[in-house]
Amino acid sequence: MSSSIHNAHFLLRRVHSLLGLLPVGAFLVFHLWENSQSRLGAAHYNEQVVGALKGMNYLPLIEITVIALPLLFHALYGLVIIRAGRAEPAQYPFLRNRLYWLQRLSGLGLILFLLLHVGLTRIAGLFDPSIADDLFAHMHGALSQPLVFALYLIGLLLAVFHLANGLATAAIAWGLTTSAEAQRQFGWVCAGFGLALALLGIHGLLGFLTASGAGASA
Amino acid sequence: MMNRGREVIVIGGGLGGLWATLTIAEAGHRVRLFSLFEVMRSHSVCAQGGINAVFDAKGEHDSVRQHIVDTIKGGSYLANQPPIQSMCEDAPGLIRTFERMGVTFSRTPEGQLDQRLFGGVKHRRTCFAGASTGQQLLHGVDQQVRRLEADDRVHKHEWWEFLSLVKDADGVCRGIVAMDLRSLEVRAFRADAVVLATGGLGQIYAPKTTCSTNSTGAAASRVYQQGARFANAEFFQFHPTAMLGEDKTRLMSEAARGEGGRIWVPRDPADRREPARIPEAERFYFLEDWYPAYGNTVPRDIASRAIWKVTRELGQGVGGSDRVYLDLTHLDRGFVASRLGAILSIYRKFAGSDPLQAPMEIFPAAHYAMGGLWVDYEKDTSTGGMRPGSPRNHATSIPGLYACGECDYAYHGANRLGANSLLSASYSGRVAGEAVVSYLNGLATGAEAMPAEYFDAEIRYQAQINQHFMHARGDQNPYHLHQALGALMTAKVGVVRNNAELDAAIAELAELEQRFARLDLAEANAWANQSLAHARQVFDMVKLAQVMAASARARDECRGAHYKPEFALEMPPDKYAGDPEFEAYRARWKANNAEWLKTTVAEYSTDSPRISFEPVDLSLLQPEQPRDYR
Amino acid sequence: MTDAHEPRTIELRIRRQDNPNSEPYWHHFALPVRAGANVVSALMDLRGQPVTTDGTRVDPVAFEHNCMEEVCGACAMLINGRPRPACSALLADLDSPVTLEPLPKFPVVRDLLVDRSRLLDNLKRVRAWVRIDGPWDTHEHPPRLSQQAWAANYLYSRCMNCGCCMAACPQFDQDRPFVGPAPLAQVRLMNAHPTGRYDKATRLHAIMAEGGLSDCGNAQNCVRVCPKEIPLTTAIGELGRQTTVQLLKDLFGGA
Ligand SMILES: Cc1cc2nc3c(=O)[nH]c(=O)nc-3n(C[C@H](O)[C@H](O)[C@H](O)COP(=O)(O)OP(=O)(O)OC[C@H]3O[C@@H](n4cnc5c(N)ncnc54)[C@H](O)[C@@H]3O)c2cc1C
Ligand code: HEM
Ligand code: HEM
Ligand code: SF4
Ligand code: F3S
Numbered sequence A: 001m002s003s004s005i006h007n008a009h010f011l012l013r014r015v016h017s018l019l020g021l022l023p024v025g026a027f028l029v030f031h032l033w034e035n036s037q038s039r040l041g042a043a044h045y046n047e048q049v050v051g052a053l054k055g056m057n058y059l060p061l062i063e064i065t066v067i068a069l070p071l072l073f074h075a076l077y078g079l080v081i082i083r084a085g086r087a088e089p090a091q092y093p094f095l096r097n098r099l100y101w102l103q104r105l106s107g108l109g110l111i112l113f114l115l116l117h118v119g120l121t122r123i124a125g126l127f128d129p130s131i132a133d134d135l136f137a138h139m140h141g142a143l144s145q146p147l148v149f150a151l152y153l154i155g156l157l158l159a160v161f162h163l164a165n166g167l168a169t170a171a172i173a174w175g176l177t178t179s180a181e182a183q184r185q186f187g188w189v190c191a192g193f194g195l196a197l198a199l200l201g202i203h204g205l206l207g208f209l210t211a212s213g214a215g216a217s218a
Numbered sequence B: 001m002m003n004r005g006r007e008v009i010v011i012g013g014g015l016g017g018l019w020a021t022l023t024i025a026e027a028g029h030r031v032r033l034f035s036l037f038e039v040m041r042s043h044s045v046c047a048q049g050g051i052n053a054v055f056d057a058k059g060e061h062d063s064v065r066q067h068i069v070d071t072i073k074g075g076s077y078l079a080n081q082p083p084i085q086s087m088c089e090d091a092p093g094l095i096r097t098f099e100r101m102g103v104t105f106s107r108t109p110e111g112q113l114d115q116r117l118f119g120g121v122k123h124r125r126t127c128f129a130g131a132s133t134g135q136q137l138l139h140g141v142d143q144q145v146r147r148l149e150a151d152d153r154v155h156k157h158e159w160w161e162f163l164s165l166v167k168d169a170d171g172v173c174r175g176i177v178a179m180d181l182r183s184l185e186v187r188a189f190r191a192d193a194v195v196l197a198t199g200g201l202g203q204i205y206a207p208k209t210t211c212s213t214n215s216t217g218a219a220a221s222r223v224y225q226q227g228a229r230f231a232n233a234e235f236f237q238f239h240p241t242a243m244l245g246e247d248k249t250r251l252m253s254e255a256a257r258g259e260g261g262r263i264w265v266p267r268d269p270a271d272r273r274e275p276a277r278i279p280e281a282e283r284f285y286f287l288e289d290w291y292p293a294y295g296n297t298v299p300r301d302i303a304s305r306a307i308w309k310v311t312r313e314l315g316q317g318v319g320g321s322d323r324v325y326l327d328l329t330h331l332d333r334g335f336v337a338s339r340l341g342a343i344l345s346i347y348r349k350f351a352g353s354d355p356l357q358a359p360m361e362i363f364p365a366a367h368y369a370m371g372g373l374w375v376d377y378e379k380d381t382s383t384g385g386m387r388p389g390s391p392r393n394h395a396t397s398i399p400g401l402y403a404c405g406e407c408d409y410a411y412h413g414a415n416r417l418g419a420n421s422l423l424s425a426s427y428s429g430r431v432a433g434e435a436v437v438s439y440l441n442g443l444a445t446g447a448e449a450m451p452a453e454y455f456d457a458e459i460r461y462q463a464q465i466n467q468h469f470m471h472a473r474g475d476q477n478p479y480h481l482h483q484a485l486g487a488l489m490t491a492k493v494g495v496v497r498n499n500a501e502l503d504a505a506i507a508e509l510a511e512l513e514q515r516f517a518r519l520d521l522a523e524a525n526a527w528a529n530q531s532l533a534h535a536r537q538v539f540d541m542v543k544l545a546q547v548m549a550a551s552a553r554a555r556d557e558c559r560g561a562h563y564k565p566e567f568a569l570e571m572p573p574d575k576y577a578g579d580p581e582f583e584a585y586r587a588r589w590k591a592n593n594a595e596w597l598k599t600t601v602a603e604y605s606t607d608s609p610r611i612s613f614e615p616v617d618l619s620l621l622q623p624e625q626p627r628d629y630r
Numbered sequence C: 001m002t003d004a005h006e007p008r009t010i011e012l013r014i015r016r017q018d019n020p021n022s023e024p025y026w027h028h029f030a031l032p033v034r035a036g037a038n039v040v041s042a043l044m045d046l047r048g049q050p051v052t053t054d055g056t057r058v059d060p061v062a063f064e065h066n067c068m069e070e071v072c073g074a075c076a077m078l079i080n081g082r083p084r085p086a087c088s089a090l091l092a093d094l095d096s097p098v099t100l101e102p103l104p105k106f107p108v109v110r111d112l113l114v115d116r117s118r119l120l121d122n123l124k125r126v127r128a129w130v131r132i133d134g135p136w137d138t139h140e141h142p143p144r145l146s147q148q149a150w151a152a153n154y155l156y157s158r159c160m161n162c163g164c165c166m167a168a169c170p171q172f173d174q175d176r177p178f179v180g181p182a183p184l185a186q187v188r189l190m191n192a193h194p195t196g197r198y199d200k201a202t203r204l205h206a207i208m209a210e211g212g213l214s215d216c217g218n219a220q221n222c223v224r225v226c227p228k229e230i231p232l233t234t235a236i237g238e239l240g241r242q243t244t245v246q247l248l249k250d251l252f253g254g255a
């Protein structure tokens, strides 16, 4: 009877969707809020923001179970999903179809970005304690190179788009928005959310650029 | 299942064929269902208006008896009355069964089945599903048959064309030969009984027809050429309200009139103003003038001839041409949109103008064959209707072959009432199915005992015809032959007929048949060769057209859709029952009935159809009242 | 009406294929058409004189047609890159030359003729029917249904299985398991029927398996190309809700 348990297909897809939203999507929001505090200066960022996190008990465990594994699952299963479709954005230039295509494109882009980004921050920090000790300086150094800055900007925008559009499609997949009108309106809500999130992210990116980080631009 | 079940073939997956399939398969027999294409694309999907059944949803004192009387009178008393009685009695149950299958019938505010008005009746008796009733009904049964197919109780042969019957030494039908329309393979299939449900034949009038491009009548013609009797071929209905078109004349449902649409022409045919700018006083609402009691909802034959008269005889068509207005613009937009949405969108899509803004332009077009394969019935003397489950019901004159749906002749006499043929197609499919089940119970030896040579011989014969057509290198293109047939039939065997033209038509049809000797198929591909199938169909259509012309020639009177002005009995205007003039007319009318109230039966012979007549069962309602829609 | 116009000549570029296993090729035709002509009527005219623009006589083009009024779904093909019924495609509204290709995603039988049996098989897969006890008449009245519920259901009942939505869907293809939007919409319809809903769980489980509802990626081309304006994405959303509830029932409901 309970074939949705015996047949894991549906469950896997819903888990993929849920993980994209809950730990991963939520982490992204938190992460961008966290990084936006670069504006408040190197000391504040290193001590109050990063330091507070580092002080958490069981931090590695939390990082692995709440961030790494969900992200890994979502990304890998995302690859499976991407293989099950073939976008034709040029033949059907409708908005939703373009978004469908971009959702997949941004997912692929994110994998590359994350390999680079996490490799250069969290993973590098494992081997080189000086990075972990002064993350602000590390990011300042990195982002001062125009190429890295551009990559980060792209990665940020891809992630924000992917989350915002994912939110809109998740609402359809879970049956929260059904009528075309509801889907359209919630689409605007998601677009607004994405815009705000992108601004927050850019705000943070720029924060790392101020050399000392001393002057909070109030 | 208790008994292993026998093998039955149903040809045609419209409403008739699917109902037969369902009934036979549910009784435990195996059914092979043949169709030219996926069954859910059958012509039945085109029906828009609705299906008749008495529910008296509107408190109009409607009754089954009244439905019977309307149907009998609508058909000018030409149909046998016991089948009509049974059909009308069973109609409400049939609708409820459709409803159980999930058909989305339109609802009243109270959530009950809604009913609308249709031509030829005074009561709202027509159940409908928006303006796509045929599609909804067909899909309802199609889904049930798909359910049986999933259970392996029905096997579909879609993309197969029926070519001929296989009969044993006693003339009993034991199977068919059919052609795979892709590989062109010709194959025989054994069957203990065969049901033919291959629909109408409007393509004989192409392109001036509302019928689908596959409604050729070829299958019925083939069994006729193999000995089945064909009845009432001269009765062909022209629908009064079809939109003009070069490839097809698309139906504007009678519902448009039923819901309040009005037909008119400008009083002055030279009037070039936009219709909306023509004041009421300068409009000629000729149906309302001539038939005040029924007005725009007179039956189809009357409306068609009135339009014919206005345009062809009075020269009053819009701009002097073959067009009149069908006007909905005075009706409430929301109401019209919800009741007639589907046909409005057809008009918008195909004519490029909006019927809510400007009246539609329409003209009569070939629509429905009342005639068809002759079928039997067994009368139940205790009820006066058909005896349920009798193996004689819907049996053709070939034992083991049954016919149902538009390809039979049973229910509509000389003229079909609107919304009665979805009913007759569905109902007859079920009755034929039940009859087949009884027939099988009484069948001593099945088709599996038949020697193979019967089948092999027929396969060889049909394959030979294919070879002949494939290699024909004359100068006659099959598509052009079809056009010639349509033009000829429209001109000479149409709304109004006369014997001189019918004689000419018969001669021209014989000539048309000869032209097949000089066929040029112009297509050599042996895979999915559509020209081959088409050429074969057109040939059989010509054979059937000959039956229609010969039957029309034989009947020297006016009855229903068959109209020969020479023999018209004019009802005295403004005189009603009791008036001596009217009574004199009634006497003439009765005398005419004494001579002509009989079924035309055509039988195949190599030179020309042999026409004979047989009496009609009038046991329910004697012809005392001439049809009067004034 | 547009019948005052003169006949004009149109150009047709048709992708042809002799049989399922042969290579496609193109033929160009020019033919005069009357005002109001549609793609099917042009193809029908072409059958009588299939001569290409360079004067070669070729086999007539194979294609499918029946109702000629956009209710049977037979004539769907790719017209100037869009899947749509050919009978309702008026030539006057199309950019010339008009390019005709077989409906994508379905195997080509010949020329513009395709095999859509996959669509019908998928209707079986999702059990798109109301299970009735038998085709006999019962004496009960039909269940009542509000006009609003009727109106919502009726939208879905107009699907003519033309396959346009499937052809435009990036998730649907011959070699992929996705059932496609049209069968999903029928699940929505059947689940709403007063007795059809008795099999709701069975249908939902059918679309919760491989190739089911969650293989839809919300590209929404389906709803854009559907000639019958069937609210496919609304159906998909509603089924999303129904499957969510079904999942919770399966996980925690015990049955
Ligand atoms: C435009 C239009 C509107 C109508 N509206 C109404 C209405 O509102 N109300 C009403 O009551 N009636 C209406 N009618 C009439 C009604 O639709 C038809 O009479 C009825 O649907 C016929 O059903 P059928 O089952 O006999 O045949 P069809 O539905 O025509 O089916 C014929 C079947 O036979 C198959 N077939 C044919 N030849 C062969 C062969 N050689 N080999 C294998 N298979 C073959 C076809 O594949 C098809 O499956 C309308 C008719 C038209 C033309
Ligand atoms: C606005 C630009 C960004 C900045 C400045 C930034 C900064 C950082 C920094 C400094 C770290 C190291 C944290 C640590 O080592 O404890 C980090 C880790 C990480 N970032 Fe970003 N990031 C940005 C955008 C993103 C985006 C768009 C993503 C995508 C989801 C992302 C995902 C991650 C992940 C997964 C980690 C590892 C987290 C952990 O395991 O603790 N970042 N980021
Ligand atoms: C920053 C990290 C990521 C976040 C926050 C995130 C978030 C989301 C969300 C919320 C959804 C919507 C789920 C739904 O429609 O039900 C989604 C969908 C998707 N994600 Fe991610 N995702 C991330 C990374 C990735 C990566 C790295 C991939 C890998 C390719 C990926 C591939 C996909 C795909 C293919 C979908 C579409 C699923 C569908 O439409 O059926 N995502 N994601
Ligand atoms: S949903 Fe629309 S596009 Fe899809 S098959 Fe049905 S009618 Fe055609
Ligand atoms: S186009 Fe396909 S991906 Fe979903 S929304 Fe429609 S079914």
Ligand code: FES
Residues within 6 Å of the ligand: C064, C065, C066, C067, C068, C069, C070, C071, C072, C073, C074, C075, C076, C085, C086, C087, C088
């Ligand atoms: S021919 Fe029926 S939809 Fe075009």
